[in-house]
Amino acid sequence: MLEKIKECLCVCNITEERTQKEYSEIISTLFDKGYFPGLKGIPIVESTISNIDGEKGILTFRGYPVEELANNCSYEEVCFLLLTGELPNKKEQEELRRKLLTHKKVDSKVTDLITNMDRNLHPMYMLSTGVLLLQGSDNTSFNIQNQKENIERVIRLIAKLPTLIGVYRTNNPNFAEGKEFNSFAQYALYCLDEGSSQNQKLVDIFEKLLILHADHTINNSTFSVRAVGSSHASIFASIASAINSLSGPLHGGANEKVIKMLEEIEVPENAEEYINNKKSQGEKIMGLGHRVYKTYDPRGVYFKKELLPQIFNDNNPFEIDSSLEDLYKVAEEVEEIALKQLGSKGIYPNVDFWSGLILKAMNIKSNYFTTIFALGRIMGWSAHWLENIESKSSIFRPKQLYKGSEIRSIKK
Template sequence: MLPQIKDALKKLEDKELEKKYLQLITTLLEKGYFPGLEGVPVAKSSISNIDGDKGLLTFRGYPVQELAKHGSYEEICFLLLKGDLPLLEERIELTEDLLDHKELDDSIAETIVSMDDDLHPMHMLSSSILQLQSADAGCFNVENYQHNLNRAVQLIAKFPTILGTYRKQDPNFAEGETFDSLARYILYCFNEELAKQEKWINIFEQLLILHVDHTMNNSTFSVRAVGSSKASIYASIATAVNSLSGPLHGGANERVIKMLEEIGDPENVEAYLEEKINNKEKIMGIGHRVYQTYDPRALYLKENIIPRIFNEQSDVDPELDNLYQIAKKLEKTALDKFADKDIYPNVDFWSGLVMRAMDIEPKYFTTIFALGRVIGWTSHWVENMEVKNKIYRPKQLYDGFNTRHIIREEK
């Protein structure tokens, strides 16, 4: 059968598509299903695109590097939600709209403060998003595009407030403060002093933009799958947060720092890497499912942000500098060992160091990822409501007992 399929596929003009279809069909013939739905198209979207061979990530056609270098958080928010970059007055209006809707209802803020201190911030975040549903009685009506768009903006605005309220254990932590951008406000939620410095606001804003969207990743798939049942935006985005919390998704940046601390010294890198390879264990921050070259977001961090932190500052904390030296040695060693296998550092490899340099606690690293990605999640949710997509209902292959019956002995 496969030779006939190959002949049929050769008629396709798009040779890249021919290659992808052949891979899918071969997997189906060999295994009977698609593990993890890898490579299986489940939706059409115009929000972002990846060329894994070229190391290219675009948002609405714009390369992510250009958007990070020249854009603002509000501009990228407008771009993803509405389809193009805003005019000046549109950007100003969106900034005002975001800042106007950042406050939480008192009851929700008090509930957040009452949550256990040991609860991981990502799990606090997901449960708090669901609480927002209680203050929005109309959220279950998802048929109105403008209402959906408004809810997306308002939810994006409340994300940092949820985190700031929990982190500072104070519903009024920003009382009396004024902000000229959402990026400044978000950074204020994590580091009040750095939020006064334009350099750090700029670095932080670029970090957020690099994380805004990444096509049909696990958390975005979750948004669209849950949203396909016409669930509210809150239910859909809370699900995405839970997905992102996993160590194979957003949680990897926190684990990269733990890995660097475990290595302890640049001299220990090669032995650590050899042990991981011999034990067939995953090396956090190395490798990616869709890139066969250097992750463009990681490359941007390495070339444009990391130097501003470690090369321009003479007062870098010695402990932090040691982690940086370990990371450099680990990257070089990994590239020497894996480059011929198309395995390169991903965005998590460098992002943890950037957040550590901003004195953000490691347990909050993945929430920073979420603060960028919420723009993409909400954009996918709004888009999915418009395309009238079918409810997600993939098929399983049953691998259990054949039909059997209960047999009881008669007394």
Template sequence: METKNIGLRDIEVADTKISDIDGEHGKLIYRGYDILDLTKNSTFEETVYLLLNDKLPTKTELDEFKQRLIDARDMPRQMQSNMRNWKKNADPMVMMQAFVVALSGYYDDKGANDQEINYQSAISLISKTPTIVASWERVRSSKDIVDPDPRLSHAGNFLNMLVGEKPDAETERIFDICLILHADHTFNASTFAAREVASTGAHMYSAVSAAIGALSGPLHGGANYEVMKMLFEIKTADNAADWVKERITNGQKIMGMGHAVYRTYDPRAQVLKELSRKLAKKTGAPWFEITQAVEEATIHEMKKQKGIDIYPNVDLYSASLYYMLKIPPDLNTPIFAISRVAGWTSHVIEEKFAQAAPKTALYRPKAVYVGKYCGPQGCEYQSIDLRK
């Protein structure tokens, strides 16, 4: 009997202490802490420490952790040189995936199942993925690569490497909050991919590379790039209502609206909406106004035409926000990844070493075969000259 393909929705596959979602009430929790509380009071570095260590750090612990992240920012010069051999129009996510897994050739991956080595690998990946993305943007733009600046925060350093200009304090904080919001989101497609690969005993770099591959899809991390394409097409807020109405009437999806888990406003979208509003006021850019018009039109038309309540997800306002931060739209998904790598690495460590998910628990889901049977013994093989 054929089974309905539900994409493993509501199928419990493992325990986790890292994050939780209350889709009915729009709550996202990192290690017991509400994401809204963290965005008001924490920093990305502190949030990463929380995800990796299951507790908030003391001042001494945080200072030491931040220094470890700073010390690990540099990527091998040979890798940066190799970037220049790539086509400049190469997909940034393909580039990112390739260079992340290539890092394993420069570091010790023989301790794939050693907890301390995995922790060191997590630090390395969290620190180096921003360097990889920023270096690629400089190379493909025929600009000199900007070296990491140890005086800057994780968020400020990335923006400086990307555009070659130190951000002001407000801009730096806005991007820091964006990184906090994207750091983890339970067993989404990319996190599940990382954990599935980790369950085989593969090393951290392979698991994170697999996660990047999953994130690249337009139904997952690639959605925010599609949102920006939509905003470019709409052009002005006045065009939004008619554009949205036509799409919904034709049965087409509005990118950035609706979520597989949340039944109310995505809490990340709430924060990003206000950050986008703030940055639009600062820059004079029209993108917040257009995005808000899309949100309002979609809510209205979906209720009117289909009787459905729908709300923005994390992608709707992050697209315009990143664009106003001078981030090219095709880097939206890599930006997502430089934050989510904190969650991926935390999940890999949990998958390998937590008692609730022992490393021997290899993921092996069962499929229902719905293909043909020619008889009790299967189909009879015929030589090629007898086939019709």
């Protein structure tokens, strides 16, 4: 088989060492299984939006390292970058901020339906439904030929996403009536917790968290956007599909599960036994490991080194509940044990491992954690939808490997 793989690489003129390794794995999988489970490692598009170096732990948006963007840019600047390809000047940044804050209001026909939804419904399911309901007020959304209009429609949708969350959380369509906001990040945080949005330190941390979640190449939810959008479906249909994809515990829902795991462990002394039990039973330990990174997730590193120290210290400008302090200590112990036992296997804490602790410090309920992931990721989803339209790519149509019955007849 090795000779066949080398022959294939030679025919395809693939010479770069890392690419050779990646394609060797792809060809080996094809020889072994005859198909590609989950399309793992299969390139499906050409894109200029974001890039990951999983070996070095590097994530870039339009060439900029995500850490630099989090340190130096606002939500509006990163949104402009992802949608257009370049960072905005001051005028463009202010104009985008004005548009986002101007278009945040949602039609009463939509808010009436949201306030009548079951209060036990997970917010992610409300969010995907709410996005589709927004399409009911835009009867030209299926016309996707004008890219300038597409960008304006995307901005209006991004503006309304936190409002859907705020209406559902408060059960009040007028929850933000008469309020003024300095930034879109502050408004988004207000939709989740009014008190935290009044603390500029927490707003800054929240804004960085949204930026760190803004895009991540062709993950499951972004694939959904690309696949649905490839049929020339509207931005509303495409984003709703991505939200549903993100809701799963193997994708965006993981940070909610991490908090539940830390609560189950209770105290640091229980961490090692918990991890050993999970390993012996072959169960997943939430917040550990990543399909792409073979080292520490750079977003997780940023949370750990830059954001968490601003919250868990004696001089922070807001009060931290003692139970949250305890969860943080449990998380530190889990991380230490995990790095000892699993680091050599390329399994490290990912973005979901730390983000839940930050959100709990903002008094945000854990069932809203994944909606916050969506508030950041909608920037990237929208950029991929726009790029898909611009590139005039073919409709996605993968092939299955049929293993069912041969043709047979019904006999009476």
